[in-house]
Amino acid sequence: MVFKGTVSPESNLQAEARTQQHRLRVVVALAWALTTTLAILYVHTFVADIPYADEWEFVPVLVGSQPWLPALWAQHNEHRMPLPRAIYYSAFSVTFSFRANSYLQIILLAGLSLWLIRTATHWRGSVAWTDLFFPLALLHPGHWENWVMGYQVCFVLYAWGSIALAVTLLTLGPQLTTGRLALIGILTLSIAACGAFGLPLACTIGGWLAFEAIRLWRRKQRRLAFWAFIPVLLLIAYVWAYFRDYQRPAGHPPLCTEPVRLTATAGQVLAMGWGPAVTPLWPWAALTAMTLTGLALRRLLTSTVPSGVRTGVFAWLVGQLALTLVIGLGRAGFGDTMGLWPRYALLSWPLLGLAYLVAVRHHLRVVCQLLCLGMALTFPENLMQGLNHGAAILAYHQDLARDAHAGWSAQELVERHFPNSFNAGQMDRGRVAIPLLREAGIGIFRQNNVPIGETPSQGRDDG
Helix, strand or coil, rough: CCCCCCCCCHHHHHHHHHHHHHHHHHHHHHHHHHHHHHHHHHHHHHHCCCCCCCHHHHHHHHHHCHHHHHHHHHCEEEEEHHHHHHHHHHHHHHHHCCCCHHHHHHHHHHHHHHHHHHHHHHHHCCCCCCHHHHHHCCCCCCHHHHHHHHHHHHHHHHHHHHHHHHHHHHCCCCCCHHHHHHHHHHHHHHHHHCCHHHHHHHHHHHHHHHHHHHHHHHHHCCHHHHHHHHHHHHHHHHHHHHHCCCCCCCCCCCCCCHHHHHHHHHHHHHHHHCCHHHHHHCCCCCCCHHHHHHHHHHHHHCCEEEEEEEHHHHHHHHHHHHHHHHHHHHHHHHHCHHHCCHHHHHHHHHHHHHHHHHHHHCHHHHHHEEEEEEHHHHHHHHHHHHHHHHHHHHHHHHHHHHHHHHCHHHHHHHHHCCCCCCCCHHHHHHHHHHHHHHHHHCCCHHHCCCCCCCCCCCCCCCC
């Protein structure tokens, strides 16, 4: 019996729980805002308005001296990237800035992080401190190699598409619907359109859709079978067109068939999901990622979930792991550490993201805690590596901008600045691109442009 004017213990507990939830929401929201701000400031500080590495290839299209449409399908190394190229070219055509797609990456990653926080909160029924996992993983400056090159928006699109596909599969009901099948089909085709790295996951999900189409057809659910099979046919047509006039990239070594080297490179790529901070300990990082994913999926397989969830997530997992093997196949021949490039973090992170989401959905708090703590422990080193590389890149671009401002010719700029740098393989493209950028008045090559980091009153004494 509770007398008037008194507060029951249950009410006190509920009030305390609400207060704790409010504090957790504030902490997670502040962490998301701070990491997003940090990422934006990183691009603002370190990313110059100039092509970076492979971006020199696209300058003729960007300035309008070559047509857009053929370029959307043109092969770049092993890749055809119609979706990322359409976005990349569109963003540049609006802003005429090479920094636009770097900022776009941050917007997409911040949006992905916020969406996943809200998804985890909805599934759990409350926010948890472990949801810090998402901003710590997706917005640390260890992603510097992607952020300084706007064209790497292709990897951000893969991260978005693959994890959205995982969420869709995890929330399938006992009966498939046309809406869900259409969404899975759109996501699958979008992932395939991101580049060669999207094909493994797209093909395994395509195989799952074909399996579901046959199953639905046998159950006389012809309309659903039709919706499941349409994306499969479109994917087959896309893959056929992809390889129809495919050319092996010049200068690339043969595909690696040595099991040890291939597996090592694949393991390095897998480890990069934690960011470049784990480079010295990559075997342990890869093992930890696989162990936590295995624990989460073990709970999924033993839970009472629709069979479509199990088979769909299994197909997703096979496709994601196949991606690491495909990278090993194509990159192991370049050297023993090729899988440790920071750019691969956004390709391999979705595996950790899946482990976290499965753990939330099936109440494995320990897995969520370990994933979040792992990202928190690696964040400082990921931050320092990003800042160090950003400062070095900024200094390089400042030097190049001063010489461009002083009137050096394209030949002189290329010979002075491109060798022994990230632009080393772009010398011929640079000779073509710099006059085009000067004529178009873009970036650091604008007439009377002030060099990076200087005021109009400052100049350079070449003595």
